Amino acid sequence: MTMLLMLAALIIGLIIGIPAVFSMGLATLLYFILERGLFDVPDFMIAQRTVFGLDKFALLAIPLFLLVGKVMNESGVTHRLFDFAKALVGHFRGGLGQVNILASVIFAGMSGSATADAAGLGAVEIKAMKDAKYPAKFACSITAASSLIGPVIPPSIPIVLYAIVAGVSVNQLLIAGIIPGILMALALSIFVAYQAIKYNYPTEAKASMKRIASTGKRAILPLMTPVILVGGILSGVFTATEAAAVGSLYAIILACIIYRSISLSHLYDICKRTMQDSAVIMIILAVSNIFAWILTRERVPLVFTDFITALTENYYLVMGLCLVFLLFLGMFLSSIVSITIATPVLIPLVMEVGGDPLHFGIIMILALMMGEVTPPFGMVLFAITRVGKIPFIDLVRGVVPYLIPIFILLVILIAFPQIVLFLPQLLM
Numbered sequence: 001m002t003m004l005l006m007l008a009a010l011i012i013g014l015i016i017g018i019p020a021v022f023s024m025g026l027a028t029l030l031y032f033i034l035e036r037g038l039f040d041v042p043d044f045m046i047a048q049r050t051v052f053g054l055d056k057f058a059l060l061a062i063p064l065f066l067l068v069g070k071v072m073n074e075s076g077v078t079h080r081l082f083d084f085a086k087a088l089v090g091h092f093r094g095g096l097g098q099v100n101i102l103a104s105v106i107f108a109g110m111s112g113s114a115t116a117d118a119a120g121l122g123a124v125e126i127k128a129m130k131d132a133k134y135p136a137k138f139a140c141s142i143t144a145a146s147s148l149i150g151p152v153i154p155p156s157i158p159i160v161l162y163a164i165v166a167g168v169s170v171n172q173l174l175i176a177g178i179i180p181g182i183l184m185a186l187a188l189s190i191f192v193a194y195q196a197i198k199y200n201y202p203t204e205a206k207a208s209m210k211r212i213a214s215t216g217k218r219a220i221l222p223l224m225t226p227v228i229l230v231g232g233i234l235s236g237v238f239t240a241t242e243a244a245a246v247g248s249l250y251a252i253i254l255a256c257i258i259y260r261s262i263s264l265s266h267l268y269d270i271c272k273r274t275m276q277d278s279a280v281i282m283i284i285l286a287v288s289n290i291f292a293w294i295l296t297r298e299r300v301p302l303v304f305t306d307f308i309t310a311l312t313e314n315y316y317l318v319m320g321l322c323l324v325f326l327l328f329l330g331m332f333l334s335s336i337v338s339i340t341i342a343t344p345v346l347i348p349l350v351m352e353v354g355g356d357p358l359h360f361g362i363i364m365i366l367a368l369m370m371g372e373v374t375p376p377f378g379m380v381l382f383a384i385t386r387v388g389k390i391p392f393i394d395l396v397r398g399v400v401p402y403l404i405p406i407f408i409l410l411v412i413l414i415a416f417p418q419i420v421l422f423l424p425q426l427l428m
Contacts, residue, residue, distance in 0.1 A: 028290045060244070069113055079124055090207065096134060107121050110226055144402075339368065
């Protein structure tokens with residue numbers, strides 16, 4: 001009964017517009033008030049579970065990854081990356097649409113955030129595509145869709161969060177995202193090529209080798225950032241947290257000393273905003289950890305697993321049900337909140353039918369990323385609407401077709417788990 005009242009309080013809070021983290025906090029507070037009277041649950045459990053949820057060394061990677069993305073975003077390297085990507089693939093069918101995707105793949109190795117990609121690199125991409133006479137709807141839609149690659153290819157903030165909540169290796173999960181991220185870019189590229197043929201979009205002139213060399217020279221130092229981050233993790237030289245620290249130092253040296261595009265006062269402002277964004281994530285994680293502890297105490301994951309497996313124990317059907325649930329959850333909650341709530345409930349079910357939590361982590365993150373570009377609360381949609389100056393409803397209509405190749409990729413990854421597991425098993 002107490003559990004039902006807590007869930008009712010959570011749902012009511014979300015419906016009336018209370019932010020998810022405060023809705024969870026109020027719901028858990030109600031649970032402890034009621035349980036204290038019935039079963040004498042001690043008050044110190046709230047503080048204990050809060051601290052326990054944040055007492056993880058790997059969590060240090062989150063503010064550091066955020067710092068790398070913000071410094072790179074505001075140091076002007078996005079122009080260098082876009083120009084290099086344009087020289088490489090601008091002449092292919094779809095022209096700047098293909099450039100958009102490749103630039104997002106490169107930037108994904110620095111940022112790890114879909115919103116950062118959409119707001120920073122997106123401004124450069126959309127302006128260039130509009131100047132080249134591409135329709136605004138197409139420019140904004142492909143920018144929104146390609147930004148979803150960021151949290152899949154390492155570094156990735158959602159991957160770090162899932163790894164901590166699910167109790168799997170952060171390094172292995174980061175590596176597991178590389179192949180799905182590349183396949184995601186390939187799927188979007190094929191779809192852009194199809195649309196370019198269908199609507200006769202313009203194509204850029206083929207760049208000369210001199211142009212490729214000159215833009216590559218300007219982009220070589222920023223391109224070393226993903227090499228340091230991913231290469232350090234792959235080689236075993238760094239843990240994910242250490243790689244984030246080294247990447248942050250490199251980004252600061254690059255922006256403040258080599259390019260001198262960021263002053264010390266600007267760097268201070270970036271650090272302050274990074275701390276604010278990190279605090280938001282940590283508060284969500286702290287509260288959701290208490291919420292997850294309550295779910296475990298009330299045996300919700302076990303009851304949920306028993307209920308689903310009583311209906312079917314077929315791996316593919318169970319994964320399909322999980323996928324539908326995650327797609328629905330992603331429409332209404334941020335990926336961070338969704339990961340911390342859904343992971344403790346779904347992991348026991350997936351493992352019961354023979355699934356791998358490492359494989360399921362990539363499936364969950366990809367599914368929740370689709371929620372970032374679906375109404376009513378897709379954060380990437382709001383970022384692109386502001387950057388691209390396009391009506392919200394037009395952007396939604398434009399971006400929906402791009403979800404088709406991503407969904408097809410999700411189905412393929414569910415059917416063939418080795419696509420995800422191959423690289424971490426090979427290298428680690």
